[in-house]
Amino acid sequence: MTTPLLRIDNLHVSFRVGKEMIHPVRGISLQLERGETLALVGESGCGKTTLARTILGLQAPSSGSIEYEGNDIAGLDRFRLKRYRPHIQCVFQDPFSSLNPRKRVEQLIREPLDIHQIGEASSRLKRAHEMMERVGLPTDWGRRFPHEFSGGQRQRIGIARALVMQPDLLICDEPVSALDVSIQAQIVNLLWELKRDMGLSYLFISHDLMLVETFADRVAMMYKGEIVETGPAREVWSNPQHAFTRRMIDAIPVPDVTRPTPPAFRIDAD
Numbered sequence: 001m002t003t004p005l006l007r008i009d010n011l012h013v014s015f016r017v018g019k020e021m022i023h024p025v026r027g028i029s030l031q032l033e034r035g036e037t038l039a040l041v042g043e044s045g046c047g048k049t050t051l052a053r054t055i056l057g058l059q060a061p062s063s064g065s066i067e068y069e070g071n072d073i074a075g076l077d078r079f080r081l082k083r084y085r086p087h088i089q090c091v092f093q094d095p096f097s098s099l100n101p102r103k104r105v106e107q108l109i110r111e112p113l114d115i116h117q118i119g120e121a122s123s124r125l126k127r128a129h130e131m132m133e134r135v136g137l138p139t140d141w142g143r144r145f146p147h148e149f150s151g152g153q154r155q156r157i158g159i160a161r162a163l164v165m166q167p168d169l170l171i172c173d174e175p176v177s178a179l180d181v182s183i184q185a186q187i188v189n190l191l192w193e194l195k196r197d198m199g200l201s202y203l204f205i206s207h208d209l210m211l212v213e214t215f216a217d218r219v220a221m222m223y224k225g226e227i228v229e230t231g232p233a234r235e236v237w238s239n240p241q242h243a244f245t246r247r248m249i250d251a252i253p254v255p256d257v258t259r260p261t262p263p264a265f266r267i268d269a270d
């Protein structure tokens with residue numbers, strides 16, 4: 001049996017808020033195989049981002065394990081995490097706030113290489129330009145600042161920055177929910193192409209079951225800090241087992257094909 005790329009076992013995360021303890025992640029177990037796209041779907045506040053932050057080492061778990069290629073990385077200090085961290089990168093939800101507005105785009109993309117002191121300055125810049133090309137941005141835009149780009153282009157910058165470290169696992173935390181619907185499709189297509197060409201694995205966090213249905217291999221439904229249902233995306237979609245999944249599917253608007261075309265779009269015969 002091969003070792004999964006990521007294996008999470010009975011993970012708990014708690015925060016103290018004033019005098020209260022809250023428990024956003026309650027005993028989550030899941031695994032992600034190499035080359036797989038696992039969508040983590042749940043409504044706002046169910047603990048998706050907390051789980052992502054814990055995998056990335058930005059949040060300490062209260063208990064449980066997170067194994068990356070069989071090595072437990074849960075709660076490692078920064079020094080020991082450094083060995084694994086380049087392999088796991090993240091694309092954030094908001095391309096407007098996740099990029100430092102004072103840095104030029106090529107600087108932003110090469111920054112992870114600078115931090116980890118990988119290669120010479122010239123080779124880092126070359127790699128940043130390669131990544132820009134890979135995500136569909138002209139390299140001569142590298143001297144521009146983030147505010148000179150549209151939302152979709154900024155998300156491409158975020159993806160290039162995540163890819164520059166040549167990760168195996170990309171955690172995409174609602175990567176398209178801040179974008180217009182037409183741009184969402186472009187970014188999802190780009191992520192799909194990158195996965196195909198670079199052999200990436202994705203943990204794709206979303207509140208939108210319809211978006212992930214075609215993109216993900218498997219779906220894990222998260223509800224109030226727990227995984228309530230996991231399975232191949234189409235199976236979960238066509239035969240939901242949990243009441244929460246059924247509610248999410250029922251909430252998806254269905255186009256009413258019986259409604260007449262609005263007058264403004266109708267072409268009259270005479």
Ligand SMILES: Nc1ncnc2c1ncn2[C@@H]1O[C@H](COP(=O)(O)OP(=O)(O)OP(=O)(O)O)[C@@H](O)[C@H]1O
Nearest residue numbers: 015017024042043044045046047048049050051207
């Ligand atoms: N650092 C923190 N301190 C205290 N509470 C937190 C912290 N981070 C998250 N929470 C709380 O934990 C719960 C889960 O939040 P989380 O952001 O993980 O949910 P989410 O499913 O990603 O939601 P969304 O889709 O809205 O981003 C929420 O009640 C949130 O207020």
